[in-house]
Amino acid sequence: xxxxxxxxxxxxxxxxxxxxxxxxxxxxxxxxxxxxxxxxxxxxxxxxxxxxxxxxxxxxxxxxxxxxxxxxxxxxxxxxxxxxxxxxxxxxxxxxxxxxxxxxxxxxxxxxxxxxxxxxxxxxxxxxxxxxxxxxxxxxxxxxxxxxxxx
Amino acid sequence: xxxxxxxxxxxxxxxxxxxxxxxxxxxxxxxxxxxxxxxxxxxxxxxxxxxxxxxxxxxxxxxxxxxxxxxxxxxxxxxxxxxxxxxxxxxxxxxxxxxxxxxxxxxxxxxxxxxxxxxxxxxxxxxxxxxxxxxxxxxxxxxxxxxxxxx
DNA sequence: GTCCATGCAAATGATTTGCAGTATC
DNA sequence: GATACTGCAAATCATTTGCATGGAC
Numbered sequence: 639x640x641x642x643x644x645x646x647x648x649x650x651x652x653x654x655x656x657x658x659x660x661x662x663x664x665x666x667x668x669x670x671x672x673x674x675x676x677x678x679x680x681x682x683x684x685x686x687x688x689x690x691x692x693x694x695x696x697x698x699x700x701x702x703x704x705x706x707x708x709x710x711x712x713x714x715x716x717x718x719x720x721x722x723x724x725x726x727x728x729x730x731x732x733x734x735x736x737x738x739x740x741x742x743x744x745x746x747x748x749x750x751x752x753x754x755x756x757x758x759x760x761x762x763x764x765x766x767x768x769x770x771x772x773x774x775x776x777x778x779x780x781x782x783x784x785x786x787x788x789x
Numbered sequence: 790x791x792x793x794x795x796x797x798x799x800x801x802x803x804x805x806x807x808x809x810x811x812x813x814x815x816x817x818x819x820x821x822x823x824x825x826x827x828x829x830x831x832x833x834x835x836x837x838x839x840x841x842x843x844x845x846x847x848x849x850x851x852x853x854x855x856x857x858x859x860x861x862x863x864x865x866x867x868x869x870x871x872x873x874x875x876x877x878x879x880x881x882x883x884x885x886x887x888x889x890x891x892x893x894x895x896x897x898x899x900x901x902x903x904x905x906x907x908x909x910x911x912x913x914x915x916x917x918x919x920x921x922x923x924x925x926x927x928x929x930x931x932x933x934x935x936x937x938x939x940x
Numbered sequence: 941g942t943c944c945a946t947g948c949a950a951a952t953g954a955t956t957t958g959c960a961g962t963a964t965c
Numbered sequence: 966g967a968t969a970c971t972g973c974a975a976a977t978c979a980t981t982t983g984c985a986t987g988g989a990c
Contacts, residue, residue, distance in 0.1 A: 656964050656969060678955080693972040698955060714865050720954085739919045750917060754909045755926075762928060766901060768890045770930040775906075777913060779921040807944060807989050829979080844947040849980060871979085 641669065641709060641724065649707060660685070660692050664700040668710055668724045675713055675721040675747050715740055715747065715776070737775040743784035792820065792860060792875065800858060811836070811843050815851040819861055819875045826864055826872040826898050866891055866898065866927070888926040894935035 641649075646665050650657045667684040668676060676684070682697045701722055704710040713721045715738075739748040752775075759770040780788065792800075797816050801808045818835040819827060827835070833848045852873055855861040864872045866889075890899040903926075910921040931939065 658964075658970065660971070691972075695956075695973080696971055699970085712867065714867060716863065716865060718954090739913065739917065739921070741919075742922070748917065748919065750913065752909060752912075754905070754912075755928075758903060758905045759928065761903075761905075762890065762901065766890065766899065767933040768892075768899065768928075768930055769936050770890070770928045771893070772929040774927045774929070776925045777906075777910065777919075777921045778923040778925070779919055782918040785920050809945065809989075811946075842947075845979095846948080846981075847946055850945080869979090 641665070646709070649709070653707065655703065659689065660696050661700050661703070663689055663692070664697060665704065665709070665724075668704075668722060671723075675715075675723050677719045677721050681722070713738065715745075717745065737777070739777050739779065739781070741781040741784055742778055743780055743788070746781050748781065792816070797860070800860070804858060806854065810840065811847050812851050812854070814840055814843070815848060816855065816860070816875075819855075819873060822874075826866075826874050828870045828872050832873070864889065866896075868896065888928070890928050890930065890932070892932040892935055893929055894931055894939070897932050899932065 643662055643666065646662065647657050650661065663685045664681055667681050668674070670684075674680075678694070678697055678701060681701070682692070682694050685692050685697065701710070704722075705712060709725055710722045711725050713723060715721065736749045736751050739750060740746075741748075755773055755775065759773070762768055762770055794813060794817065797813065798808050801812065814836045815832060818832050819825070821835075825831075829845070829848055829852060832852070833843070833845050836843050836848065852861070855873075856863060860876055861873045862876050864874060866872065887900045887902050890901060891897075892899075906924055906926065910924070913919055913921055
């Protein structure tokens with residue numbers, strides 16, 4: 639479950655930054671597309687529908703702020719666009735990351751949950767003396783429809 | 790073990806593209822830094838030491854070619870630079886990927902081998918009907934030295 | 941000799957920044 | 966009312982591209 643507007647306002651105040659229409663609209667655009675993986679330009683277009691005077695620079699500055707507040711995550715699918723998505727399950731202390739399946743054919747992105755890396759992280763800790771705090775996993779391949787077309 | 794210059798020349802010929810000094814030097818720069826994770830600019834600087842007249846555009850074009858020939862891999866550490874590294878173990882048919890530990894403190898990148906994702910890929914195949922062909926894993930955290938400094 | 945490859949400079953495209961006006965607290 | 970935030974336009978920076986020259990086969 640993603641963050642509500644009210645909770646967002648509280649977080650902004652707690653961090654000593656101002657609550658502005660633009661910030662709320664950017665957050666809401668990201669919230670409204672929970673599986674969106676939106677680019678900055680896409681967020682800009684979405685917000686502009688409701689608030690035409692917003693500038694692209696403000697969108698970038700707001701994205702930066704949301705990243706610093708850990709309310710959104712950056713995703714790089716190596717297609718030349720950086721994307722952002724709302725961070726989910728902020729309440730739980732455990733890092734229930736979700737990861738991405740990326741179809742090489744149609745570019746579709748499917749999210750999935752898995753904690754299988756726990757074991758790997760522990761192993762890394764032991765053998766490499768490296769403390770893992772976070773991870774990012776991308777699986778490339780072919781989605782069901784595209785595989786059917788290829789066969 | 791990474792590719793030799795002779796093997797590289799053969800691959801170029803097999804693919805109907807010309808063997809040029811520039812291409813060889815770029816490949817050798819990447820080979821000489823097996824753990825380098827070089828940026829295009831860094832490759833440019835390395836090659837220029839031996840061959841000052843090379844242009845940055847040629848470096849980019851060669852990187853593109855090497856990627857298409859699957860001789861190098863692209864790595865994105867989300868620090869604003871795209872990096873490249875020589876592909877290892879090209880001879881074995883199995884995908885013995887290596888992954889990266891990235892220190893959030895000093896930025897150091899440590900490579901490691903692991904096939905732990907085999908299990909996950911199989912599960913994805915079964916439950917999501919998605920055929921995984923490749924994967925990329927990045928583990929963020931703190932290396933031994935930096936952890937020591939923090940404590 | 942034929943083309944592909946190169947070097948240079950200009951173009952591109954995402955992101956950033958400077959600055960004067962504006963809105964929040 | 967002070968100051969952080971915004972919008973705009975200009976700047977930046979990695980990467981790409983057009984084109985005339987040069988090199989590989």
